[in-house]
Amino acid sequence: MRDPDLMLNYLEVLLKHSNFTKAASELYISQPYLTQLIKQIEKELGAPIINRHHLPFSLTEAGQIYYQYLENLSAEHQRLALQLARYTNDSTEIIRVAVLESLGTFLLPAILSNFLKTHPAVRIQVVEGFPHQSEERILNDQADLYMGQTPETLNYGIPPYINGGENYYVIIPATSKFYQPGRCILDPSTYNLDDLLQEPFVLSSAESEIRHQVNSLFQNRKLVSKVVMVSNSVITVANLAIQGVGLTISAASILKRIKETPINLYPLDPALIQIRYFIGSKKDRPLSNAMRDLIAAFQSANLQMKIH
Numbered sequence: 614m615r616d617p618d619l620m621l622n623y624l625e626v627l628l629k630h631s632n633f634t635k636a637a638s639e640l641y642i643s644q645p646y647l648t649q650l651i652k653q654i655e656k657e658l659g660a661p662i663i664n665r666h667h668l669p670f671s672l673t674e675a676g677q678i679y680y681q682y683l684e685n686l687s688a689e690h691q692r693l694a695l696q697l698a699r700y701t702n703d704s705t706e707i708i709r710v711a712v713l714e715s716l717g718t719f720l721l722p723a724i725l726s727n728f729l730k731t732h733p734a735v736r737i738q739v740v741e742g743f744p745h746q747s748e749e750r751i752l753n754d755q756a757d758l759y760m761g762q763t764p765e766t767l768n769y770g771i772p773p774y775i776n777g778g779e780n781y782y783v784i785i786p787a788t789s790k791f792y793q794p795g796r797c798i799l800d801p802s803t804y805n806l807d808d809l810l811q812e813p814f815v816l817s818s819a820e821s822e823i824r825h826q827v828n829s830l831f832q833n834r835k836l837v838s839k840v841v842m843v844s845n846s847v848i849t850v851a852n853l854a855i856q857g858v859g860l861t862i863s864a865a866s867i868l869k870r871i872k873e874t875p876i877n878l879y880p881l882d883p884a885l886i887q888i889r890y891f892i893g894s895k896k897d898r899p900l901s902n903a904m905r906d907l908i909a910a911f912q913s914a915n916l917q918m919k920i921h
Contacts, residue, residue: 617686620654623647624662624672624680631669654679706903709738711747711756713822715847719866719918720760720890720911728910735903743820751895757904760911763822764891773891774908777916779865781826781886783809785877788857798878798920807834809879813841813859817850827862830886864888865918878920890916 627636627647637644655661662676672680712720717739725737740747740756748768750756764773782798785791789812791804810831816838817824831838841859844850847867854861855874862881881887892911894900900908 617683617690621680621683621687623650624676624683627651627663628670628672706735706901707738708735708758708901708904708907709740709750709756710758710760710907711740711742711750712760713744713747713762714741715867716760716762716890717741718870720916723916724907724910724914728907732903732906744822745820751893754895754898758892758894758907760890760892761822762888762890763826764889764893766822766825767891767893770896771893772896773893774912775889775891776912776914777918778887778889779918780883781862781864781881781888782868782920783879783881784851784854784861784863784868785809785879786855786857786860787875789860789877792877794875796877798880801880801882804879806879806881807836809860810834810836811839813839815842815844815850815853815859815861816840817847818843818845821845821847823847823862823864826886830862830881833885862886865920868920869918 623636623640626639627633630636630639633648634644637647640647651663655663658675658679660675661673662679664671664673664676710721721737721739729735729737740750742750744761744766747756747759747761748771751759751771752768759771761767762778764775767773783806785799787794791809791812793799793803816827827838839859842853844853847863848870850861851863851867851871853859854863855871855876868878890911892908894904894908
């Protein structure tokens with residue numbers, strides 16, 4: 614079986630140079646070997662994978678499928694190696710952390726950098742997924758710790774340690790009739806919240822934690838949301854709102870990753886809706902010293918995200 618990482622590298626260098634001789638030189642292999650290797654793969658697949666007839670070189674449709682196959686195979690190998698490392702390397706402790714992708718991009722960097730410096734024998738395996746998937750992984754011993762938000766909705770079998778959080782804002786794009794030029798964060802008295810909530814909205818998928826909270830906000834105010842588009846990505850949702858597809862409700866950790874654009878942010882009362890971060894593990898599960906230290910690092914980190 615060909616090494617998927619090696620083949621990905623070969624293809625990337627060949628596409629970069631659009632020349633077999635130059636690519637082979639960078640790869641420290643012979644040009645005839647590279648040429649024959651590509652021809653052999655194409656023979657096995659029954660279709661060309663490189664469009665050689667136009668410069669720069671490009672992947673054919675079959676080549677794109679093959680490239681994706683190699684990426685998937687590489688990812689599977691990496692996951693297998695991480696899982697086996699728990700049993701094959703006695704000197705290394707693997708801690709599996711379940712987390713929502715959009716939340717992990719903020720929480721993990723804030724915690725892991727200093728933790729790993731003081732725990733060189735520990736490796737972190739990040740397992741991304743929606744909240745219900747993370748809870749199932751913890752309860753089924755497929756993950757060790759779970760970092761999430763909104764501990765009120767957490768399964769009772771996962772006691773949380775809470776620290777930090779952030780507030781929510783309604784994103785009002787420049788195309789909205791509610792937009793006020795020259796201002797960013799509006800005073801809550803500027804508008805009646807119910808008026809904003811009756812506008813068309815772009816929202817995250819039903820599986821996301823933020824969507825659960827947003828649905829509760831509408832229900833508590835006896836309003837029906839006018840959803841014009843849904844995305845699994847909270848970043849995509851925020852960008853769609855900024856471009857005028859509809860209003861949305863987002864948080865500071867998301868908004869800080871969006872390109873600066875003229876918008877208004879209407880702050881929502883924390884008593885109505887807010888984020889609180891937590892880390893938790895399965896109830897009554899024995900924790901290693903490193904896991905306890907990671908929980909302590911979470912509790913002591915500055916996780917209060919704000920927009921100024």
